[in-house]
Each structure stands twice: as structure tokens, then as C-alpha cells.
Amino acid sequence: MPLGEHARIFATIVKAEASFRIMELKRNPIFTILSLVWPYLMLVSIYVLGTSYGSIERFEAAMKVDDPILFLAVASAIAFTAVGVIDYTTNSILWHRWLGTLPYVIMSTPSFTAYMIASGIVVTGFAIAMNYISISPLILVIGGFESFYKLMIIVGIALLGMVPLAGIAAVAGLLSIIVKEEGNVLGFLNPLLLLVSGVFYPIEILPRILALMSKLVPVTYLVETAKLVAAFQATEVKIIYIALYVFGLMAIVYNLGGGMVIAMLERHAQKRGVSM
Amino acid sequence: MIKAEEAIVARDLRKRFPVGMGLRRKQVEALKGVTFTVRRGEIYALLGPNGAGKTTTVRIISTLLLPDSGEARVLGYDVVKDRWEVRKRIGVMLSVERGFYWKLTARENLYYFGRIYGIPKRKLLGKIEEVLDLVGLKEIGAEDKPYEEMSLGMKARLGLARVLLKDPEVLILDEPTLGLDPPSARMIRSMLRSLADEGRTVLVTTHNMYEAEILSDKVGIIVSGRIVMEGTPSSLKRTVYKVVPISFRLKITPMADLEGLRTSLGMLVEAGRTSITVNGDEVRLRIVIPRVEREESYIEAVTRISYEKGFKLLEARVEEPSLEDVFIEVSSRAAAN
Amino acid sequence: MINTLSRALEQAAVMTWAHFKRAWRMKYNMVNWAIIDALWLLIFIFAGLAFTPPEYYPRVVPILFFSMVLWSLMSTPIWAIGNWVRFYINIGLIDEHELAGASHVAFLATRSIPSTIISIISAIAVGTILYLATGVNPLRVGNIPLLLFSMVMVLSMATAYALIIAFAGMKLKVPAPMLDIMNIAFFFIGGVAVDVDNIPWPLTIVAVLTPYSHPAELMRYAVSGFPPYLGFAGEVLASIIFLALLAAIVAVVYRIAYTDYRSLGARGVGLT
Numbered sequence A: 001m002p003l004g005e006h007a008r009i010f011a012t013i014v015k016a017e018a019s020f021r022i023m024e025l026k027r028n029p030i031f032t033i034l035s036l037v038w039p040y041l042m043l044v045s046i047y048v049l050g051t052s053y054g055s056i057e058r059f060e061a062a063m064k065v066d067d068p069i070l071f072l073a074v075a076s077a078i079a080f081t082a083v084g085v086i087d088y089t090t091n092s093i094l095w096h097r098w099l100g101t102l103p104y105v106i107m108s109t110p111s112f113t114a115y116m117i118a119s120g121i122v123v124t125g126f127a128i129a130m131n132y133i134s135i136s137p138l139i140l141v142i143g144g145f146e147s148f149y150k151l152m153i154i155v156g157i158a159l160l161g162m163v164p165l166a167g168i169a170a171v172a173g174l175l176s177i178i179v180k181e182e183g184n185v186l187g188f189l190n191p192l193l194l195l196v197s198g199v200f201y202p203i204e205i206l207p208r209i210l211a212l213m214s215k216l217v218p219v220t221y222l223v224e225t226a227k228l229v230a231a232f233q234a235t236e237v238k239i240i241y242i243a244l245y246v247f248g249l250m251a252i253v254y255n256l257g258g259g260m261v262i263a264m265l266e267r268h269a270q271k272r273g274v275s276m
Numbered sequence B: 001m002i003k004a005e006e007a008i009v010a011r012d013l014r015k016r017f018p019v020g021m022g023l024r025r026k027q028v029e030a031l032k033g034v035t036f037t038v039r040r041g042e043i044y045a046l047l048g049p050n051g052a053g054k055t056t057t058v059r060i061i062s063t064l065l066l067p068d069s070g071e072a073r074v075l076g077y078d079v080v081k082d083r084w085e086v087r088k089r090i091g092v093m094l095s096v097e098r099g100f101y102w103k104l105t106a107r108e109n110l111y112y113f114g115r116i117y118g119i120p121k122r123k124l125l126g127k128i129e130e131v132l133d134l135v136g137l138k139e140i141g142a143e144d145k146p147y148e149e150m151s152l153g154m155k156a157r158l159g160l161a162r163v164l165l166k167d168p169e170v171l172i173l174d175e176p177t178l179g180l181d182p183p184s185a186r187m188i189r190s191m192l193r194s195l196a197d198e199g200r201t202v203l204v205t206t207h208n209m210y211e212a213e214i215l216s217d218k219v220g221i222i223v224s225g226r227i228v229m230e231g232t233p234s235s236l237k238r239t240v241y242k243v244v245p246i247s248f249r250l251k252i253t254p255m256a257d258l259e260g261l262r263t264s265l266g267m268l269v270e271a272g273r274t275s276i277t278v279n280g281d282e283v284r285l286r287i288v289i290p291r292v293e294r295e296e297s298y299i300e301a302v303t304r305i306s307y308e309k310g311f312k313l314l315e316a317r318v319e320e321p322s323l324e325d326v327f328i329e330v331s332s333r334a335a336a337n
Numbered sequence C: 001m002i003n004t005l006s007r008a009l010e011q012a013a014v015m016t017w018a019h020f021k022r023a024w025r026m027k028y029n030m031v032n033w034a035i036i037d038a039l040w041l042l043i044f045i046f047a048g049l050a051f052t053p054p055e056y057y058p059r060v061v062p063i064l065f066f067s068m069v070l071w072s073l074m075s076t077p078i079w080a081i082g083n084w085v086r087f088y089i090n091i092g093l094i095d096e097h098e099l100a101g102a103s104h105v106a107f108l109a110t111r112s113i114p115s116t117i118i119s120i121i122s123a124i125a126v127g128t129i130l131y132l133a134t135g136v137n138p139l140r141v142g143n144i145p146l147l148l149f150s151m152v153m154v155l156s157m158a159t160a161y162a163l164i165i166a167f168a169g170m171k172l173k174v175p176a177p178m179l180d181i182m183n184i185a186f187f188f189i190g191g192v193a194v195d196v197d198n199i200p201w202p203l204t205i206v207a208v209l210t211p212y213s214h215p216a217e218l219m220r221y222a223v224s225g226f227p228p229y230l231g232f233a234g235e236v237l238a239s240i241i242f243l244a245l246l247a248a249i250v251a252v253v254y255r256i257a258y259t260d261y262r263s264l265g266a267r268g269v270g271l272t
């Protein structure tokens, strides 16, 4: 197939996936409202839990942030964006499996890799949009326009930080097809990611192995950058660049690795069939 | 009064279901007064297309569903008021692929349900082996296969095995051969036949004419919630049905024009009463005509048309009407009303 | 009477047997669930610890740990029962049990027995990691029998709650876990995560009216000798009364859903 044809198919998938997501939000208002409320629920839960055993001042000192509430809001949004990206991707594969459309998707003209990347892009955009739309009123109220502006920078960085996740999510989703089980066998991926990335607590609390694992997870760097942007000291802006480099590197490594694994799984699926 | 030889009696059963929500809420009338009687030791087939109300009828007779009005009795017991008495005496198979614990094997499932039915353990264990044997699950080595891994045929056999576990006087089965492989379907039919020969009563639904014809003593044709015709398979064919099918074998020559043949036949015979299948270099043609007309004139006409369109007549034969012909006739008449 | 009772017990026993068989055949799935459960609990525990100075760990860690174990016990039945009621209807088990005269409530309720295994595995994992991270042994507990009592009470209440949303879901034709809006509120402001005494005034009423808060108060008393809000006897009594109340609600909601099932059929109360 010529390159133009590939691009056309790719664009079609992106459009289809986007209109599917929008349709879903419209058709299921309860779900939409719930997704907008989630970051707040997380924020309030952690605040209530934490302050009943300790104090917010202690949290502020431990996390080294100026405004702990603002930070918790952004952290929740980051957490749920990551969860959203992985959930959407793995779930969309499970849906296809339950609906019985999976073999058609896998065996259709555009390669499955193209399908995964195209829908991954849409899904990432959606997850980020939903979560930041959700917290922006709070940010505006507590921090005013300056904080809102910072939030925009964080959104931009988050966009890049999620790119490496797409590769992980795609592989995860595909693996869950090949493993013949009913549930989402990779459901542990989300909480594991959140656990080791230290979204709600300093990494130093974790046992050593988990602290080491955190270095491999893009969300960790995202949280660090968010802290810096929230503090916004000129000297530390350089560190943001370092985070961006890390994302770039991870994006290449994870997505290339992911692409290879997917291609392998695709061959496997075509040879062995997909367990339904 | 219910006579002793009447095992199942349904009188004017009616049932509506709500569909849709809120303002778009409507009612569908699933049963519009279903009446029939099944005699002891008889196999009664409820024959009808999808959505006719077979399942609804079966669920009411087996005490699962409450009718809006009307009455049904099984062995003299009312299916609403004396439902426990009815349940003790019936064996029900609601579907060929549902109603079992997925993660348990065939044997474990039978043990599970046997215990739920309250069959004493000692007796149950022997009975399980017996029914597994009877339905042929042992023969194909499926008795220790988890339900979720079984083929449809195995699942259906297991369904029948569970019915037999209870030793019921009356068996009620909803499309028990739906989608089965021929050996499993044949096995189920012959089991039902021998159970009826033992004096048990069988109510079975199907949308398969062939099955109703070869299996049952009596057929009730149900269309849109009403029993539109009832009788023995042969009486339905013979007396009530005033149609004659004629089949032809035609040889295809190089000049053959199939479309032309179709068009010309369309002018000769009413729509929906012709079927044409191509088989190698032969065409099989089947037309159904009203009994009042003369068969010879139709055979002559078809011979002429096929000659004109480049076919050579090999054989023409007047057939016995099948239940399917009856069924199409009845359905189109019910739709017209 | 005796006959009916022994028949019911026999049925409950064979149901539990079947659920355990299923759990065993799905053991990898169960472990996977336990891992997921443990990871979420750890996220909240560590977040809680981020608010606490390390010198308070010996006092905070065991209570925080057991609060989260209660959370796990509160939530597994929602999946084991609330989510499963859909399968129960759609795979036709409901009709077979109805024909056999078996109790639908018993079938669903006994499902929370094997699902407790998930909470147990998860608790062991969380306890171990917590010990590695803080050096505090979370299992240093004052009164083990009382702790077990409080956990059994929470599990029973959670089972009742899951049955309520399962049958309400049948009536309303929505997936039962979607109806579960209360659990998380119960946990945070209902006196499970936070002791009732520490909850700001008007919310204290909410906490006292939350069934779970009473066994949770007993748990805190058992773990660290922390005096219960209503006193020891008061909390025991309240636990029992609330459990009975939940059971009564189960009975009512069940009747309503069952009436629908009988008149609309399994198709009318199922979701597909």
C-alpha cells in the first residue's frame, strides 16, 4: 500500500475512535459526570484519611510543595489520566473481545498496530482533557489565573508523559487477549503504576524495590515536573527539560519495544487464532 | 374437571410484556389466548417461528412465569397456585446452552443440581452414572469436561441428563435441538421417543418442521401468540392443507436462461411458492399449487417454459405436502388476517 | 420446620462447595484480584502515612492497616455478588434454582465466602510490604478474637449491602456496582477509615448511622485499646442491630425484585 493510503486509513481510525468516544460521553451522562468527579473524590479521600491520622502541614513538608491542596488536585488529575489511558486501551480490546468483533479488528486491512496507535492517540487526548477539565475550576478558584496558566504547562508535559504509557498499555491489552481468562488479567498495571510513581506520597516512603521500580515509570517524572511547575522557580525550570528528555527516551524505548511485541503478538494471533 | 389422561392443559393463556422505558413504554402481546391439551404419554410439539410465543408458553407451563390471565394445569395441579406440586413432577430444559455452573464439570453439575433437588447422596451418585451413560456423555468422554468447554451437543445432552435425574412424569423442553450437530439432535429425539413410550408426557417446542413431523404425536402451530392449527402431523398435511407440491428435475443446456425461467415461473405460480436450486448441471425446481387445481396442467406449463428457456425436463413428481408447506400457508394466512 | 431448615442448610452447603470449586479453578484470577486489591490499599496507606510523622508510625500503622482490610472486606462482596447477579440471570442459573425451589439469596450470599480469600491474600501482602517499609509490625494487636468478630461483622454487613444493590439493580435494570455510591462515603465519613470521635460534629450522626462504623470501632478497640464511641457493649449491640436491619432490607428489596422476575421473566430482569 502507498504511504498516502496508510495515512488515510489512519486518519479514518482516529476519526472513528474520536466520534465513538464522544458518542459514549453523550449517551452515558452518568458515566461522564462520574469521570469528572473522580479526581475530586480521590483528593477528598486522601485529604480526609491523611488529616485524621496526621496533619496537612506534615504532608506539605514531606512532599516539598507550597500548596498541598493544589498539588493534590493536580496529582489526582495526573493519576487518573494515567489510569484512563491504560484502562481505555486495555478495555477497548476486551470490549471487542466480548462483542465478538476482535477477530475482525485484528485481521482487518490496516495492521493492528496502526489501529492500536491511532486509537491510543485519541484515548490519551480524551483522558487528559477529561481530567483537566475536571480540576480546572478548582485550580482557578484556589490559585487564580497564574495557577491556571501553570496547569496548562503541566497539561502539555502530561501529553508527552503519556506517550510512553501508550506502548505499555497496548502490549498489556494484547497480552490480555492471548491469555485465556475472563477478567482483565492486567488490571494490576494501573494501581502498580500509581503505587510506584509516588503521586500521593514521597517515593522515599516505599520499600527499596518499589522505589527502584518507580524510576522506570514515566508518571514518576510527570509528578516531579508538576511539583516544580507548581513551585515555579526559574532555576528549576532546567530540570523540566531533563524530564522531557526522559519522556522522549522512554517514549522511544517503550513504544519501539511495544511495537515489536505487538507485531509478534499479531503474528501469534494470526497463526493460532484469538482465544474468544 | 381434568380428565386423568390429560397431562397438560392450557386454557386461554395470555401474557403481555412491557418494552421500552418512560414515555416510549409499550406492551407487546406475547400470548393472545393459547389453548391446548397434551395427553399422557404423548409427545406434543409446539411449532412456530421465532417470537411466536413458544418460550413464553413453556415458561408459564413450567411455573416460572405468571400468566396475565388464563389457566394451566399439569397433572391436574394449577401452575400458579400449586406450583410446588407441579415442580416436583416436571423436568424442564429451558435452553441447550444455559442453566449450568460454567466452571463445574458435567458430573459436578449433576451432583450440584441433584443435591439442590434434595436427592439423597447415596442414591444420587448411582443415578448420575446412569444418566451420564444414557445420554451418551460417557461414550464421548465428556463427563469430566467443564461446562464452559463443552460443545453445544454435549451441553444439550447434559441438559437432558439433568432432566432425567429427577425421573419426571412430564418433560417440558424448549427447542432442545436448536443448533445441535445431527448425531446429538438424533440422540435427543430418540430419547424423547423412548421416554414417551415409557408413558411419560413430553411437551417440546421447535421451529424445525422436520423435527415436529418425525418426533411428535401431535403438533400445535403457534404464530404471533395464537395456536392457529392443531393435529397429528399427517392430519395436518392431509386434510387441512389444500396444497400440492410438485418437484421437477431439469437438465441445464448451453442455451439455459435461469433468470428467464424464474420470471416465467413467477407469472405461473403465486409468490413464495417456488424454489429453485442449482445442483451441478441440474436444476431442482419445486412449486406448490392449490389442491383444487389440476396438477397436469401445471406440469405441462412448466415443461413448456423450461423448454423455451433452454432446459430439458428429466423428471416431474407430485409430492406429499411437508409440514413446512403447511406452516408457510398458515403463517401467511395469519399474517394476512 | 426442622426439615425445611436442614434442607436449606444442605443447599447452602452444596452452593458453597460449588463456589469454592469455581474459586479453585480460577485461582490465578483470584490471586490477580488479590494483587490489585493490595496495590490499591497500599496507595491509600502510603498516602495516609505521608501525613504522619514517622515517630507516630507504631501507633498509626496497625490501625491504618486494619482500616484498609475492612475496606477490602467491604468491597469484595460488591463484585462477588453485585456483579455476579447479572451472570446468575443471564446464564440461566436463576431459572434452574427457581425450579429446584432453592434460595436465590442463599446462592448469591454464599458467594462472599470464597471471595474472602481475596481479602485474606491481599491483607497478607499489604501487611508484609508495610512492615518492610516502616519497620512496624501491623499485626501487633491487643485482642484477636474481638478483631475477628469485627471483621466477620463487616463481611456480613457487606454481603447484605451487596445483596441489596444486586436486587435493586434487578428492579432498576442497571448493573449493580453502578448503584454502589455509598461504600466509599461509608468508608471515609462513615467512621471506618476515621474513628467516630474524630469526625466533625454533624457528620458524627452520619457515622453513627453507618452500619460499618460499629464493627470498625470494635476493630480499633481490639487493635489499640482505643475506647469505642458508644462503649464496648454499645458497639456490639449496635453492630448486631444494624446487621439485622440490613438483613430486613435485603428481604424487602428481594421481594420486590422477585415479583418482577416472576411476572417479567429472566429476560425482563436481566440486562441483555
Ligand SMILES: Nc1ncnc2c1ncn2[C@@H]1O[C@H](COP(=O)(O)OP(=O)(O)O)[C@@H](O)[C@H]1O
Binding pocket: B017, B018, B019, B028, B029, B030, B048, B049, B050, B051, B052, B053, B054, B055, B056, B057, C264, C265, C266, C267, C268, C269
Ligand atoms: N421478558 C420479556 N420482555 C419483553 N418482551 C418479551 C419478553 N419475553 C418475550 N418477549 C416477547 O414476546 C414475544 C414472544 O417471545 P417468545 O415466547 O420468546 O417467542 P419464541 O420462543 O417463540 O421465539 C416476542 O415478541 C418477544 O420479543
Ligand SMILES: [Mg+2]
Binding pocket: B051, B054, B055, B056, B174, B175
Ligand atoms: Mg424461544
